[in-house]
Amino acid sequence: MRSHSARLRDLWRDPVAVASFLLTWGGFVLGTLHRGFFALIAVGLFGPWLLRGLGLLKQDEFREEAARRAAEIALATTGVFLVSILVANGMGGTFSQAEQITHDAIPASLPLLILALSYQLASLMRFWGARIAASRVFFGIGVVWICLAVVVAFLDETSLSAEDIAVFALIALFFMGLALLSLHRPRIAGGIALLLSLILVWMAGFMEVQAKNVPWDWVAFDTVLTAVPFAVPAFALLFERPEPDDNEELPDSVFDAVL
Amino acid sequence: MGTPNLINHLRSHRGELSQLALAECVGVSRQTIISIEKGRFRPSVELALRLARALDTTVEALFILADTQGDRK
Numbered sequence: 444m445r446s447h448s449a450r451l452r453d454l455w456r457d458p459v460a461v462a463s464f465l466l467t468w469g470g471f472v473l474g475t476l477h478r479g480f481f482a483l484i485a486v487g488l489f490g491p492w493l494l495r496g497l498g499l500l501k502q503d504e505f506r507e508e509a510a511r512r513a514a515e516i517a518l519a520t521t522g523v524f525l526v527s528i529l530v531a532n533g534m535g536g537t538f539s540q541a542e543q544i545t546h547d548a549i550p551a552s553l554p555l556l557i558l559a560l561s562y563q564l565a566s567l568m569r570f571w572g573a574r575i576a577a578s579r580v581f582f583g584i585g586v587v588w589i590c591l592a593v594v595v596a597f598l599d600e601t602s603l604s605a606e607d608i609a610v611f612a613l614i615a616l617f618f619m620g621l622a623l624l625s626l627h628r629p630r631i632a633g634g635i636a637l638l639l640s641l642i643l644v645w646m647a648g649f650m651e652v653q654a655k656n657v658p659w660d661w662v663a664f665d666t667v668l669t670a671v672p673f674a675v676p677a678f679a680l681l682f683e684r685p686e687p688d689d690n691e692e693l694p695d696s697v698f699d700a701v702l
Numbered sequence: 703m704g705t706p707n708l709i710n711h712l713r714s715h716r717g718e719l720s721q722l723a724l725a726e727c728v729g730v731s732r733q734t735i736i737s738i739e740k741g742r743f744r745p746s747v748e749l750a751l752r753l754a755r756a757l758d759t760t761v762e763a764l765f766i767l768a769d770t771q772g773d774r775k
Contacts, residue, residue, distance in 0.1 A: 503731045504730070506733075572742065
């Protein structure tokens with residue numbers, strides 16, 4: 444196995460990919476403070492494409508191919524989503540009259556979020572291979588979950604009970620387990636992740652029905668943000684093709700896969 | 703999809719040439735070498751020629767067309 448420091452050096456060997464990732468997600472986070480920061484998303488997502496198109500950026504050919512394949516998946520995903528909205532709107536039967544979604548009512552941030560999420564996740568799946576990439580994504584979700592739990596514990600005036608803490612820890616353990624399963628039982632992990640993403644979509648529909656005062660675009664935004672990170676690795680794991688010359692060692696543990 | 707190849711085999715026979723060393727030799731990332739070896743990525747003609755030169759062989763000896771795999775073995 445290679446040392447962790449060598450793997451970290453590999454990660455930073457492509458400054459364009461790292462800058463694109465940081466700008467895109469920094470834009471989403473900072474955009475909640477001021478909408479002007481959403482411009483960073485455009486720079487992060489489309490900047491490398493514009494530079495490549497102008498012949499000002501030359502990357503490793505595998506990285507370029509990974510980006511192209513990810514862009515195809517992102518285009519298809521976003522297209523299917525937008526067409527589904529238009530069809531649902533035209534049929535008029537999916538939503539009640541009061542909630543009828545007009546074309547103008549679809550916030551631009553929603554397809555942009557789908558585009559960004561599916562593009563970045565698909566490029567990771569292509570770049571690292573489905574198993575390792577999915578493992579890293581699920582591990583990352585677990586870490587984010589723990590961070591959120593800590594923030595909630597600090598911000599929430601009503602202190603968390605022991606039961607709440609146990610539930611938080613169990614969910615984090617579930618994500619770590621899914622990360623480990625992705626390495627050694629990709630089809631099972633993919634099935635669980637797909638099921639989880641479907642449950643998240645169903646829960647969003649349930650919320651939409653139950654909480655009439657919640658704007659539908661908030662629900663849709665949260666659903667995309669939570670379901671897509673499971674759906675993309677799920678499809679990658681389920682449709683992973685067997686590799687005859689499996690000469691790259693699979694990491695023994697999730698921690699080896701992360702670094 | 704990529705093309706079956708003997709890169710890993712030839713690396714081992716060239717004094718355990720590492721993936722990173724080969725990657726630096728031909729001017730690509732280590733992940734590119736991994737993906738080619740595993741048949742996940744089909745390199746350009748230029749990269750295939752550079753790989754063949756680095757491994758002191760020919761492109762024809764390095765890559766295997768699917769319908770000629772039986773002939774090689």
